[in-house]
Amino acid sequence: xxxxxxxxxxxxxxxxxxxxxxxxxxxxxxxxxxxxxxxxxxxxxxxxxxxxxxxxxxxxxxxxxxxxxxxxxxxxxxxxxxxxxxxxxxxxxxxxxxxxxxxxxxxxxxxxxxxxxxxxxxxxxxxxxxxxxxxxxxxxxxxxxxxxxxxxxxxxxxxxxxxxxxxxxxxxxxxxxxxxxxxxxxxxxxxxxxx
Amino acid sequence: xxxxxxxxxxxxxxxxxxxxxxxxxxxxxxxxxxxxxxxxxxxxxxxxxxxxxxxxxxxxxxxxxxxxxxxxxxxxxxxxxxxxxxxxxxxxxxxxxxxxxxxxxxxxxxxxxxxxxxxxxxxxxxxxxxxxxxxxxxxxxxxxxxxxxxxxxxxxxxxxxxxxxxxxxxxxxxxxxxxxxxxxxxxxxxxxxxx
DNA sequence: GTCTATACCCAGATAGAC
DNA sequence: GTCTATCTGGGTATAGAC
Numbered sequence: 345x346x347x348x349x350x351x352x353x354x355x356x357x358x359x360x361x362x363x364x365x366x367x368x369x370x371x372x373x374x375x376x377x378x379x380x381x382x383x384x385x386x387x388x389x390x391x392x393x394x395x396x397x398x399x400x401x402x403x404x405x406x407x408x409x410x411x412x413x414x415x416x417x418x419x420x421x422x423x424x425x426x427x428x429x430x431x432x433x434x435x436x437x438x439x440x441x442x443x444x445x446x447x448x449x450x451x452x453x454x455x456x457x458x459x460x461x462x463x464x465x466x467x468x469x470x471x472x473x474x475x476x477x478x479x480x481x482x483x484x485x486x487x488x489x490x491x492x493x494x495x496x497x498x499x500x501x502x503x504x505x506x507x508x509x510x511x512x513x514x515x516x517x518x519x520x521x522x523x524x525x526x527x528x529x530x531x532x533x534x535x536x537x538x539x
Numbered sequence: 540x541x542x543x544x545x546x547x548x549x550x551x552x553x554x555x556x557x558x559x560x561x562x563x564x565x566x567x568x569x570x571x572x573x574x575x576x577x578x579x580x581x582x583x584x585x586x587x588x589x590x591x592x593x594x595x596x597x598x599x600x601x602x603x604x605x606x607x608x609x610x611x612x613x614x615x616x617x618x619x620x621x622x623x624x625x626x627x628x629x630x631x632x633x634x635x636x637x638x639x640x641x642x643x644x645x646x647x648x649x650x651x652x653x654x655x656x657x658x659x660x661x662x663x664x665x666x667x668x669x670x671x672x673x674x675x676x677x678x679x680x681x682x683x684x685x686x687x688x689x690x691x692x693x694x695x696x697x698x699x700x701x702x703x704x705x706x707x708x709x710x711x712x713x714x715x716x717x718x719x720x721x722x723x724x725x726x727x728x729x730x731x732x733x734x
Numbered sequence: 735g736t737c738t739a740t741a742c743c744c745a746g747a748t749a750g751a752c
Numbered sequence: 753g754t755c756t757a758t759c760t761g762g763g764t765a766t767a768g769a770c
Contacts, residue, residue: 368564502701510693533728
């Protein structure tokens, strides 16, 4: 089999299994079985189990950060920018389902691996994009100033990064739809003003 | 040492370590070290590692469910009831920090243990209390009916059950304060209506 | 009730034949 | 590049002395 293809296979199967169990509970042999080779063969592609994990998160973080950079460059008004950031979060969560799961669930462990791989700064860029968007929203008066911006940011994070647990996008429910719903709940609120 | 006290110690230290790493990544020997005994001694109190985990979650779920039952019995109006449910969630998250962490982070694994311990029904009661509160809010017109109630519920869950990651209560920031903030964001929204 | 010692297993990783 | 076989360490759990 083509080396690049096999490497891809190893990463994809690993991501699926890591997402189900924890990293520690997943064995090299289980990954090898899922790929259809013997465990020793994996070591021709990656030097260790951690290296597989690091590579998975590297791909994910780099793509996510790149999309956020492109968006920030468009300089949308704060609330529109927040909705676009939310869409990016949901889309990458779906595309990198396994990586997202381990990145959020085993954050401490992953952070260590990312620091070792010199990627901590890249990983923090998206956080900064959110912080700035919210701060600008408060500054220009479109957002209330009586709720701590950091609290709002953390609330949005928790909703966005765990949405894949209960939401599956389809033809009539896109990630952009859910992003719009989330932002309307956070911005407009659930109170019924119609009556 | 008093047996009950030692048992308590084992549970408390286990919860702390499980919260840091995953359950699979925590060893019996690490728990024994933290307690200050040899690993063999733990087996005088619990038959297995899983038994420790199950007991931790049992205490947590039973207390949480009891509090929700008491609240539901008070029959508050929907939005007030949601705020009270939020306070309960935040308070128990803080009091059972380790149990909350593993319950949310290793939900699949925990669910298996709870089914084996015949506690799955108890674990689902709080979910039902939330569902009913939201449904009544929509029915009596206090909440918008153009956002899927289930989506709202999942969003609230993600915020509430992960709040302990970034929030620490103190004299001037209580859990009731954060519950009020979370509910006002979800109900009133972040849009600035003052200007 | 706790310690010492250890059985037993399975993990990650390696070496060499093919 | 993959398989077979295996090393080595560390995991859960147990047994018996104290």
